[in-house]
Amino acid sequence: MTIPPRLTPLLEQFDFACERLLARLAGPVMDSGNGVEIGVVPLGDDEYLWEPVPDCWSVRRRGDGAGARATALAGAGDWGRDTADFPHPFPPPFTTIAWRLSHLSEMLALRADHTHGGRTLTREDYRTPGDAAGAVAAFETASAAWREALLSADDTALDTVGYSAYPNGSDAEDLFADVVWWVNQEVLHHGAEIALLRDLYRARPS
Numbered sequence: 485m486t487i488p489p490r491l492t493p494l495l496e497q498f499d500f501a502c503e504r505l506l507a508r509l510a511g512p513v514m515d516s517g518n519g520v521e522i523g524v525v526p527l528g529d530d531e532y533l534w535e536p537v538p539d540c541w542s543v544r545r546r547g548d549g550a551g552a553r554a555t556a557l558a559g560a561g562d563w564g565r566d567t568a569d570f571p572h573p574f575p576p577p578f579t580t581i582a583w584r585l586s587h588l589s590e591m592l593a594l595r596a597d598h599t600h601g602g603r604t605l606t607r608e609d610y611r612t613p614g615d616a617a618g619a620v621a622a623f624e625t626a627s628a629a630w631r632e633a634l635l636s637a638d639d640t641a642l643d644t645v646g647y648s649a650y651p652n653g654s655d656a657e658d659l660f661a662d663v664v665w666w667v668n669q670e671v672l673h674h675g676a677e678i679a680l681l682r683d684l685y686r687a688r689p690s
Contacts, residue, residue, distance in 0.1 A: 488639045494664050495634055501668060502627045505675035508682065509585075509620050531685045532582045532616035541566035543582035543612050543619075553577055558607050559590070563614035581681050584674050585619045586612040589626040591652075591670060595663075596629035598655070599648040600636045607652065627671075634664065 487495065507514035511524030533542060539552035543565050550557050550566055553573040557564025565586045566577070579587075590610045597605040613619045633648075637660060641647045647660035655663050 488642060491637060491642060494668060498668050498671065501671040501675055505678065506624060508679050527616040527620060529616050532619060533580060534685055535580055536684060537578050539577060540580050541577040541583050542580040543586055543614060545614065559610045559612045560608060561611040563612050565612050581678050582619065584678055585623055588671060588674050589622045592626035592630040595648055595650045595667065596633045598650040600633035603649050630667065
């Protein structure tokens with residue numbers, strides 16, 4: 485299928501954001517922004533779960549229970565992500581790299597399924613990895629699935645309300661073109677947050 489011209493810049497932006505985040509997480513090098521390659525230490529388990537302030541929300545073993553102000557651990561399997569029923573805690577809890585990466589991967593995987601899949605996956609089905617390498621691999625898989633879903637969209641799809649039936653957002657009420665834009669900003673801003681947390685971890689007092 486030919487990519488609609490107005491989807492091309494959004495797809496390129498998504499690819500750029502994912503490439504930057506994956507390089508920042510796994511290395512071995514990343515572009516500094518001016519063409520200079522900088523060495524990257526791959527994300528490790530301690531950093532993945534690092535809580536820089538008290539009462540962070542994170543990813544936890546299910547047997548350990550939810551963190552402060554959380555009411556449940558979302559997902560399936562041995563690990564889950566801190567969450568709470570509506571209304572959510574305010575001010576929002578500070579979240580770890582693990583939490584943010586799990587949130588991104590779950591969102592991409594479920595949106596892909598509810599756009600170009602069986603439209604059956606729920607948050608209760610998603611398995612959050614408890615280790616850094618597994619989380620990076622999960623993001624890579626989920627971002628590839630969402631990219632494949634984007635390639636299924638023609639101009640008619642971009643102008644269709646509810647082309648994505650993702651149940652945890654406003655997708656059922658939005659033009660698909662607006663959903664694509666929204667997903668890009670999610671990857672961009674959470675990717676920037678994760679990059680900053682990596683810098684803070686590296687600079688933390690020994």
